[in-house]
Amino acid sequence: MxxxxxxxxxxxxxxxxxxxxxxxxxxxxxxxxxxxxxxxxxxxxxxxxxxxxxxxxxxxxxxxxxxxxxxxxxxxxxxxxxxxxxxxxxxxxxxxxxxxxxxxxxxxxxxxxxxxxxxxxxxxxxxxxxxxxxxxxxxxxxxxxxxxxxxxxxxxxxxxxxxxxxxxxxxxxxxxxxxxxxxxxxxxxxxxxxxxxxDLESAEMIKYAANAFLATKITFINEIAALCEKVGADIKSVSKGMGMDGRIGNKFLHAGPGYGGSCFPKDTKALARIGQDHASPISIVETVIKVNEDVKRRMIEKLTDLCGGSFNGKTVAVLGVTFKPNTDDMRDAPSLTIVPALVGGGAKVRVVDPQGKREGEHLLPGATWTNDPYAAAESADLLVILTEWNEFRALDLSRIAGSMKNAVLGDLRNVYSAETAREAGFTAYDSIGRKGYPFSGAMG
Ligand SMILES: NC(=O)c1ccc[n+]([C@@H]2O[C@H](COP(=O)([O-])OP(=O)(O)OC[C@H]3O[C@@H](n4cnc5c(N)ncnc54)[C@H](O)[C@@H]3O)[C@@H](O)[C@H]2O)c1
CATH class of the missing domain: 3.40.50.720 (NAD(P)-binding Rossmann-like Domain)
Structure with a gap:
């Protein structure tokens, strides 16, 4: 052919x-x-x-x-x-x-x-x-x-x-x-x-319905994660226990800073519009779009808390800015909401990403790029894990904590745990849907 x-x-x-x-x-x-x-x-x-x-x-x-x-x-x-x-x-x-x-x-x-x-x-x-x-x-x-x-x-x-x-x-x-x-x-x-x-129409619908379903699954677990934080449950155990049910499955059940990328944001919006145009609203998807925005906002609140209520004058190291690991794609990445909030709030932001710089440099004005997570964290007040690249999964946390001005970790991908962070010398740790320490106002 x-x-x-x-x-x-x-x-x-x-x-x-x-x-x-x-x-x-x-x-x-x-x-x-x-x-x-x-x-x-x-x-x-x-x-x-x-x-x-x-x-x-x-x-x-x-x-x-x-x-x-x-x-x-x-x-x-x-x-x-x-x-x-x-x-x-x-x-x-x-x-x-x-x-x-x-x-x-x-x-x-x-x-x-x-x-x-x-x-x-x-x-x-x-x-x-x-x-x-x-x-x-x-x-x-x-x-x-x-x-x-x-x-x-x-x-x-x-x-x-x-x-x-x-x-x-x-x-x-x-x-x-x-x-x-x-x-x-x-x-x-x-x-x-x-x-x-x-037929043509069913093929077209399969794609939107599949993407909207996956975006819904992610958003569902993100809302459950928020509730876990309030009631003292651990989202990792909850996801594991849910995902073992064959009717549910364990994929797309990882809580995080909200979905992004080149497909879910635009495809959920398009499906919602198609529903409205045909007087057959897809209310679930409309809610998913709204909740996903709330999730990103909640991340900013979390980081503000970890910075003692304000980003002003703080130095923040951000690990990972692409919308997920193993791509250079920055389209609708959570970093596009979170990094500008940090910069806009008066923080000095250092960014590390194995592949994101080419696209990300002009999308994240005000951030400084470096290739080395250890250099980025030096004398910083907050370390944020935003995209779970493999390179960030086995960091020498003690070395990092020892070099920071305030050893505070915002782990928005649940890569580490409160225990690991505490043992490494972090004075404060927060993640998604799990207990952190201290619970707020880390820097007083
Ligand atoms: N990226 C994904 O993971 C993914 C997955 C499944 C489906 N999709 C869908 O596939 C489509 C493409 O997505 P993408 O991420 O590859 O987009 P992209 O933006 O990476 O690539 C689109 C390319 O098309 C080129 N182009 C546009 N008009 C052209 C024309 N008239 N003649 C020749 N080239 C032209 C552009 O220059 C660009 O290189 C979208 O509808 C997207 O929703 C994307």
């Missing part, structure tokens, strides 16, 4: 590389010349573990290439995937479909022979039908089908998720498109990975 992939971001590049590894001929297109230049040099513009090796292997095998020129990519392609961004539209919470529709029009103007136009971007119900109409209007003579193929990969584990998916979802309207999609995914089908084939 010959595949054109429009968009070489987190989803487009991973999908393109993995399809080429299946043995398909793939051309990835982007309109950003900087990205295409990097890719042509064999460099990956994003941080995704293992992607550089797999990409260069398939380039060398002659199955994978990159271009700015959509026309050459589409020429002779059996399928064109749209994997462009669908951010929140400014002002109303809807998904912004500008990039998807622009890509659809470009395909319509360029394609010459039968092609399946596959939307991989996360799009509201009805978008694939709109893509069909846009293409048919722009090029009435084109022989084509549309297909919906939402993506479920997680940044940081994207290659494994793509190569070993829980399921592949395909929404189609014709037998011909079904056959093309089956040919593309045959390598997974042959290895018994399930393929759910359905």
């Amino acid at each position: 010959k595949i054109a992939m429009i968009g070489t971001g987190y989803v487009g590049l991973v999908s393109g590389v993995c399809f080429s590894d299946f043995g398909h001929e793939v051309i990835c297109v982007d309109k950003d010349p900087r990205k295409i230049e990097m890719l042509e040099r064999g460099e990956v513009p994003i941080y995704e573990p293992g992607l550089d090796v797999l990409m260069n292997k398939n380039v060398e095998a002659g199955r994978l290439s990159f271009t700015l020129d959509l026309k050459s990519a589409i020429d002779g392609a059996n399928a064109v995937f749209i994997a462009v961004g669908t951010p929140t539209r400014r002002g109303d919470g809807h998904a912004d479909l500008t990039y998807v529709m622009a890509a659809a029009e470009e395909i319509a103007r360029t394609a010459k022979q039968y092609v399946v136009i596959v939307t991989k971007s996360t799009v509201p119900v009805g978008t694939n039908a709109k893509v069909r109409d846009v293409v048919a209007t722009a090029n009435p003579n084109l022989d084509f089908d549309v297909a919906s193929n939402p993506e479920f990969l997680r940044e940081g584990a994207a290659i494994d998720d793509f190569m070993k998916p829980d399921r592949v979802v395909v929404g189609v309207e014709t037998e011909r498109a079904t056959q093309v999609m089956a040919d593309i995914y045959r390598p997974l089908y042959l290895r018994d990975f399930p393929i759910v084939t359905t």
Whole structure:
């Protein structure tokens, strides 16, 4: 199969590389010349573990290439995937479909022979039908089908998720498109990975419903964590005890500083808007969005307490600013709320993140970047763990506590425990949904 992939971001590049590894001929297109230049040099513009090796292997095998020129990519392609961004539209919470529709029009103007136009971007119900109409209007003579193929990969584990998916979802309207999609995914089908084939609208809905459900699960445990703090329960035990129930499962039950990232915030907002527009509100999701904002605010209160009521004049070291470990993605990361609150409150903020600097530097004005957690913590009044990178899981806490002006730890990912912190010499420790010490006003 010959595949054109429009968009070489987190989803487009991973999908393109993995399809080429299946043995398909793939051309990835982007309109950003900087990205295409990097890719042509064999460099990956994003941080995704293992992607550089797999990409260069398939380039060398002659199955994978990159271009700015959509026309050459589409020429002779059996399928064109749209994997462009669908951010929140400014002002109303809807998904912004500008990039998807622009890509659809470009395909319509360029394609010459039968092609399946596959939307991989996360799009509201009805978008694939709109893509069909846009293409048919722009090029009435084109022989084509549309297909919906939402993506479920997680940044940081994207290659494994793509190569070993829980399921592949395909929404189609014709037998011909079904056959093309089956040919593309045959390598997974042959290895018994399930393929759910359905109509366009159901495929579109599956993606939003799945993401909203996961965001709800995280938000649920975050609210339970807040209650645990009040009643003296320990959220780690609670999550463990709940997660062992096969009907619940242990994934997405880790309390933290609120969900962020490139998907959950925008997809929950978009689903809430779709519900409102159809007079069928998804009240649970509307509440999840609100509670998640409250969770982030609660984190700021926690840190304020640990600083004795004010950030003013304090030095704070923040470990981790990406929205989760193993990615450089900063989109809607909790750090984007928490670090500005620290800076705005008058704190000197030092930031450490293994991959976040390139994106984060301009998003977190006023923060100073360093590569070393120990240097960041030196003479500081507060150490905050905000993203649980592996590098931060086995720190020499005694060394850190010994070098700080006020040995205070705000562990917003529950990486350590109150006992460990106390033994290391921290005078105050707080985390999520567990007992800290002293309970407030650490610095008096
Ligand atoms: N990032 C994730 O973890 C993830 C997971 C599942 C689904 N999704 C969905 O996949 C879609 C893409 O997300 P992403 O994170 O990869 O986005 P991204 O912003 O990283 O990448 C989008 C890319 O598309 C390019 N682009 C935009 N318009 C173009 C055009 N007309 N022609 C060529 N290139 C164009 C941009 O330059 C950019 O490189 C979104 O709808 C997102 O919701 C993302």
